[in-house]
Amino acid sequence: PDRANASLLDGLDPDQRAAAEITDGPVLIIAGPGTGKTRTLTHRLAHLVVERGVDPEHCLAITFTRRAAEEMGERLTALAPEHAPRLTIATFHSLGLRMLRELSGRAGLTPAFGIADQARQLDLAAEAAGDEQTARRLLDARSRRRGADEGMPPELADAADRYTKALRQSDLVDFDDLIGLPVELLESDADLAASFRDRYRWISVDEYQDVDDQQYRLLRLLAPADGNLTAIGDPDQAIYRFRGANVGFFLRFREDFPGARTVQLTRNYRSSANILAASLQAISPTTLVPERELRPMGDHEDDRVGVHSAANERAEASFVARTIEQLLGGASFHSFDSGRITTDATHGLGFSDFAVLYRTDRQANAVMEGLTRAGLPFQKRSHDRITDRPGVRPILAELAFAPTAGAASAEPSVTDRLLRAADAVIERIPRAEREEAAVDIHTAVDLLKPRAEECGADMERFRDELALGVEVDTWDPRADRVSLLTLHAAKGLEFPVVFVVGCEDGLLPLRWPGASPEGADEEEVREERRLLFVGMTRAQRHLFLSHAAERVRQGSARQSARSPFLADVDTSVCERVGEAAARRKQRDTQLRLL
Numbered sequence: 075p076d077r078a079n080a081s082l083l084d085g086l087d088p089d090q091r092a093a094a095e096i097t098d099g100p101v102l103i104i105a106g107p108g109t110g111k112t113r114t115l116t117h118r119l120a121h122l123v124v125e126r127g128v129d130p131e132h133c134l135a136i137t138f139t140r141r142a143a144e145e146m147g148e149r150l151t152a153l154a155p156e157h158a159p160r161l162t163i164a165t166f167h168s169l170g171l172r173m174l175r176e177l178s179g180r181a182g183l184t185p186a187f188g189i190a191d192q193a194r195q196l197d198l199a200a201e202a203a204g205d206e207q208t209a210r211r212l213l214d215a216r217s218r219r220r221g222a223d224e225g226m227p228p229e230l231a232d233a234a235d236r237y238t239k240a241l242r243q244s245d246l247v248d249f250d251d252l253i254g255l256p257v258e259l260l261e262s263d264a265d266l267a268a269s270f271r272d273r274y275r276w277i278s279v280d281e282y283q284d285v286d287d288q289q290y291r292l293l294r295l296l297a298p299a300d301g302n303l304t305a306i307g308d309p310d311q312a313i314y315r316f317r318g319a320n321v322g323f324f325l326r327f328r329e330d331f332p333g334a335r336t337v338q339l340t341r342n343y344r345s346s347a348n349i350l351a352a353s354l355q356a357i358s359p360t361t362l363v364p365e366r367e368l369r370p371m372g373d374h375e376d377d378r379v380g381v382h383s384a385a386n387e388r389a390e391a392s393f394v395a396r397t398i399e400q401l402l403g404g405a406s407f408h409s410f411d412s413g414r415i416t417t418d419a420t421h422g423l424g425f426s427d428f429a430v431l432y433r434t435d436r437q438a439n440a441v442m443e444g445l446t447r448a449g450l451p452f453q454k455r456s457h458d459r460i461t462d463r464p465g466v467r468p469i470l471a472e473l474a475f476a477p478t479a480g481a482a483s484a485e486p487s488v489t490d491r492l493l494r495a496a497d498a499v500i501e502r503i504p505r506a507e508r509e510e511a512a513v514d515i516h517t518a519v520d521l522l523k524p525r526a527e528e529c530g531a532d533m534e535r536f537r538d539e540l541a542l543g544v545e546v547d548t549w550d551p552r553a554d555r556v557s558l559l560t561l562h563a564a565k566g567l568e569f570p571v572v573f574v575v576g577c578e579d580g581l582l583p584l585r586w587p588g589a590s591p592e593g594a595d596e597e598e599v600r601e602e603r604r605l606l607f608v609g610m611t612r613a614q615r616h617l618f619l620s621h622a623a624e625r626v627r628q629g630s631a632r633q634s635a636r637s638p639f640l641a642d643v644d645t646s647v648c649e650r651v652g653e654a655a656a657r658r659k660q661r662d663t664q665l666r667l668l
């Protein structure tokens with residue numbers, strides 16, 4: 075385009091551009107996976123500050139994970155280098171923390187207050203409640219009350235007060251406070267709320283389908299009904315109901331913000347036609363967006379979705395490893411039904427182009443063993459909080475007691491202290507248990523080190539980041555490794571090759587062994603279907619859905635049937651794969667022996 079007319083919106087398609095050009099008033103952008111929602115938000119923000127002259131200090135972009143915030147920050151640094159550092163790009167929790175640091179005095183805290191991890195919460199709650207069981211109920215009720223605005227059960231009220239007092243006396247907040255406290259402060263002081271509204275005049279929220287009540291309340295306090303709020307998301311990807319998220323806020327956006335304009339993005343740039351078709355079929359029985367329009371734009375070669383039946387989880391993991399090896403070698407890929415041999419133009423695939431997704435973190439073990447047997451490197455991440463991982467807590471405790479360096483000039487970086495703390499911790503483990511426990515510690519160090527390096531010598535920042543972090547925040551897109559992720563952790567990401575393993579009744583939808591299918595909550599089952607939809611739509615070029623006929627769950631081997639969701643995927647877009655490849659391998663071995 076003509077240089078003089080070149081715009082930061084040039085990289086967008088007409089729908090995306092139309093969405094990004096609306097800079098004033100509330101906007102709802104409804105769009106399916108891979109339609110460039112995140113990309114649209116990013117370009118819109120750059121356009122706003124560079125081409126519309128909006129002060130970056132007035133812009134707030136809310137993402138779902140820290141990783142997503144970082145990525146958006148990087149892109150904005152490339153698009154608008156002078157303005158990017160002054161934009162606020164945050165998750166709800168990091169925004170809450172930022173507000174609380176500023177308002178600490180009003181909440182009875184010092185500006186250097188800490189964030190209690192779950193173990194510390196439990197200690198304090200047990201003291202307040204008298205026993206551990208009541209303590210757990212108390213914490214649970216507290217999260218739920220904050221999440222869903224329920225009352226505290228009367229018998230827990232006193233203990234809850236004692237718990238909160240104890241937190242504050244130790245200059246601590248807990249995770250629920252991070253958004254709950256700013257909401258309380260803003261709700262009780264109209265001037266304060268007005269001053270924040272004045273600061274954040276342009277707000278955008280990615281993954282709006284997964285906001286919870288507290289986050290919603292905070293948004294309503296920050297954005298007036300005619301405010302410049304852009305909400306973007308896909309109701310069919312709402313997967314955090316178990317944590318209090320409520321897709322209802324997305325669905326009623328136009329009632330909350332009556333003047334809102336609505337834009338749909340309809341072009342999918344991520345997935346091949348067959349992957350997209352299969353995904354849409356899988357979600358269709360209970361879709362929340364029946365009028366959805368979504369068409370593939372990619373020019374990827376068009377393999378059908380591979381469905382693999384394995385005897386057990388070990389065989390399933392071998393299938394995954396074998397298929398990765400084949401695709402890495404650019405080798406031919408054998409399908410079972412047609413006997414067709416597709417020579418795959420996958421030259422140039424690296425380990426990082428593969429992701430294995432699963433419903434429960436437990437399932438990762440079999441996959442890790444399979445990849446290890448095949449010598450394939452991997453990185454595994456869940457959506458759990460970092461501080462809840464085994465190994466992390468002892469290191470952090472050690473860091474807290476480590477003497478702070480004396481002379482300012484000799485102040486070591488956070489990384490040195492982290493490594494030293496880990497060595498001490500390991501030394502203290504009794505020799506007999508050391509080897510096993512050290513694995514946890516080393517894994518924890520691997521997770522923590524990149525963060526520590528970023529924080530330089532700023533120990534306080536390091537602590538905040540850890541307190542807020544979930545494992546997937548430390549997922550490294552540049553590492554040359556296969557990614558092992560829970561379906562929850564895979565949200566927003568994309569990979570050329572995706573395996574969704576464990577497509578079984580009982581895992582997708584998830585059900586505890588022994589629980590009857592009749593007892594399942596319908597809304598829960600719908601959410602499980604959405605999880606599969608999220609998993610399938612991460613794939614760009616190849617998607618494999620596998621299931622095992624037998625799997626060890628809770629200590630004993632159990633038979634399982636294929637996920638009922640697979641029945642909705644038409645045979646014209648998928649095919650059975652794997653067996654032929656296994657047989658071929660066997661034959662090759664025999665040939666070599668001859």
Ligand code: ATP
Nearest residue numbers: 085086087106107108109110111112113343344566
């Ligand atoms: P999800 O629902 O999974 O979060 P999304 O709607 O946020 O998906 P993005 O991650 O923003 O989608 O984009 C998906 C892919 O499509 C990315 O690789 C992105 O670079 C590419 N893409 C988006 N818009 C365009 C475009 N106009 N032209 C070319 N590629 C695009």
Ligand code: MG
Nearest residue numbers: 111112113566
């Ligand atoms: Mg996205």
